[in-house]
Every structure is written in structure tokens, then in C-alpha cells.
Amino acid sequence: MTTDGWLARWDRQQEVYIRDRERRYDVMLAFLEELAPSEPVVLDLAAGPGSTAVRVLDRLPGARCLAVDVDPVLQRIGRDAYGDAGGRLTWIKADLRDPSWPAALGVGGVDAVISTTALHWLRPEELAPLYRTLHGLLAASRGPFLNGDHLPFPRHAPRIRAAAERVDQRRRDDAVGVGAEDWAAWWDALRADPGLAAEHAERAGLWPEGSRGHTSASLAFHQAALDAAGFAESAIVWQDLDERVLLALP
Template sequence: MGVSMATAGMWLERWERQQQRYAVDREERFTVIADVVEHVTAGCARPLLLDLGCGPGSLAARLAGRLPGAEIVAVDMDPVLLELGRTHHANAARYVDAVIGDDDWTDTLGLDRPLDAAVSTTALHDLSEPALLHTYRRLAGLLRPGGALVNGDHFPQQGRPLSELTTYVGRRRAERSHAHTHEDWESWWAEAAQDPELADLFAQRERRRAAARSGDRGGGHLTAARHAELLREAGFRHVTSVWQFGDSRVLVAVKD
């Protein structure tokens, strides 16, 4: 039995507010990602987009609104967030259950042509460095020439003084926008776990989290410079940041 639209809508609304605590200028970051995708898909009648670590479809829904002719494939491994997305943002994307970074994860995507763009926001930092390089190589193979990988995330600076400075600037920005008053990540998950409609999904989630803990999944946050090195090693020659506030950036890699 699926989740009702009312339940999905309620938890999605709380998710959106909760995420504002962590992604500095989150809406602007989404907008910049959409700007990049709009640019690289100009002239494409039906661009094919891949949303990596899609969660409940927040970015996919915004891209669908900006580019109504796009076909979006949204992939994640969290059964709770996937079901919320499938229910509340059903028309935004085709949702795929897969573990990004696993050996065969791209085989489950069901792509019928090269990607025009791959996007992600606050997700790829969960990968270990070897898994991240593997993922970048797979994406380089899936993208068409001129296609782009667009990653919005928090990228710490090299060295403690600059890392602390950019983190502080971002935190002060969040305080000025009152984002720090929203519920936090732990509270959202703790309360959602008490919802009877989500009980089966949370049981699946816990089984997957236990399996993930036994494998090599943790990576921590790498600097933007290290991401750029891995992207070039994976075959992307053109890598740049197109937006930054504090340690929040949008990093773009374009395929030749």
C-alpha cells in the first residue's frame, strides 16, 4: 500500500523547510543548477536529465517546472524519500531505486539515449573517493558530447582557516534568513519514523542502512579542487564553479 497524497505532502513540506537549515541559499542554488541545465540543453526538444541522489524529488520537480519538455530520471537508494517523491512529485520524474557508486548501478536506469545533463545536490559527498571516481567515469560515459554534470553541495576549503571562514559566512547567511529556526535533520527523521503510513518504508530503510554500514560507503566532504581532479581523471577536461556562497557551490563539468 502506497503513501497517501496528504501524508506525502505534509512530510515534503516539512522536508523543504528542514533542508533550508543546511543548504545555504538553497533556492538560489536550485535556480543556478537549472540555469546551467537550460544552457547546455538549449535546442534539445526532449532533453534527458539524470538526478543523482534525488531524495523526495525536490530538484527534479524544479527542473520539470523550468524545462517541461525534459525527461528526468531520478535515482536514490532511500525507500522513504523515493516513495514521498513518487507520490507527491509523480509527474516530475521516473524514479529509480539504485545505489549510486555500486558496480552495476547505471544498468538499472533504463536509458535509451545519451544524457544531456546529470545533476545532484547535497548527495555525492556520501560516496567514498573510489566510489566517486567510479561514478564520475560512468557519468562521463553516459553523457553526450557537450553534456554536463552539475553538482551543488558544500565543498570545504583546503586548510582550516579558510574552511572555518567559509562555513561561518554560510552560517551567518542562514541566520539572517532565519533558516536556523526550522526543525533539523534528526528531528524530521525521528518524527517521520513515527508515522504509521511510513512504517514499512522505514523498515526497508533500516535494512539498507545496516547493509551500507557493512560496506565502503563513507567518504566525507572533499574540496572542490579534489572533485575537479577526480572529474578530470574521469575524462571531464572542463571543470569550473559557477556559483558560491560560503562553502556552498555549484560545480560544473562539461564533456568534450
């Protein structure tokens, strides 16, 4: 399978979990256009194979992107498919759980930070320092931080939380029922690609407890942590069930 093939399958697999993924991108990019300068340096946080970064580069012709992720398999797929996008895309391997990760960026600040379907992998005690770091990176530009992710309904609304989860599960079952690959099936297929064996071996040590998201940090937690990190405003600008886009401004 070519890397383009894996990328197309990645997008379809992600749509099992975020049904309106392209609509979500559209809203995030519209806010980016609105709030970032015309030739921004945009940090794609936990970029995976670069799905968000390449959409930023398509939509904002003057943008440059820094695509940060720790996963060697996903980065290799993205790198093989997009290269450096004509000098506009830089791939950076760094672990957001390591407080020294910003040193790998090679810049002291950025004009915007964007992240999709990723920060739920971090624990609350990892998110709080991350948000302080992002505030520092955006301090000079006063640019936006856009986080499109699974931000669960509060535990004190248990019936709403449970009903939303059932609706979500039904949607996932329906998508898989008409032939979409889920996360596990996509990774199982990818592991059989001999061209990526070295990257798979490296990846194996990254999440000894198993990958795929750890935290159930609520929207309220995220907003309080952003507030404590110094962000002046935060609000939900798009939502479908508990898939939301949280926009914060320093």
C-alpha cells in the same frame, strides 16, 4: 501528515543547511537551459524525494527526468506526491556505491546529469568511478553535469575553513532558533508516521555506519577526479561559503 506536508517540511529542513537553496536551483537550471537540448533526458542523481527533478520539469517543459536514489522512504514520499508527472518522471531505486547501478536506468546515455546536496555522501574512492560512469553516460550528448553540493575549503587553508564552518553553524543555529526543523528532527518526526513503517525498516540497513554524509573530498579532489574521468572542463558557477555548484562538461 500528507506527503505534500512532508515535502514542504523537507524543503524547509534543507534550507537550514543551504540558505539560498532556491537561488542555487535557479542558477543550476539556467545552466541546464543553456547547455542541454530543448527536450532533454535529465538524470537526477541521488534525487531523494525529487526536489531537483520536479524543478527541472517545471523549468524545462520538454524535459524528462530519471530520479535515482537508494532511500525507499524518500522515494516513496516523492512518488506519492508526484507520481510519474504525466509520464515525464521515472523513479529508479539504485545504490550509487554499486558499480552496476547504470543498468537500472534503462537507457545508455542522458542529455544532462544534475545532483544536489548528495554526492558528499560518497567516499572519494566511490566518487572517482562514479565520475567515469557519468562521463560515459554524457559521451554522446556532450551534455552538462551540474553538482550543487557542500564542497569544503582546502585543509591547507585551516583558518578560512574553520571560519566558514563557524559562519555556517551560526546560520543553522539561527534557522533552528526561529523554528526550522533540522535533519534529525525531520527524520524523528517522519519515523512516527505509521504509513511509512515498511520503508523505514528497509532504510535501516542502508547505512549501518549512520547516514548524512561521509566524505570531506575537497573541491580540488572533485575537479581532479572529473579531469581524470575525461571531463574537458569544470568550474564553479555559484557559491555561498562552501556550498557550490560545480559544472563539468565532457
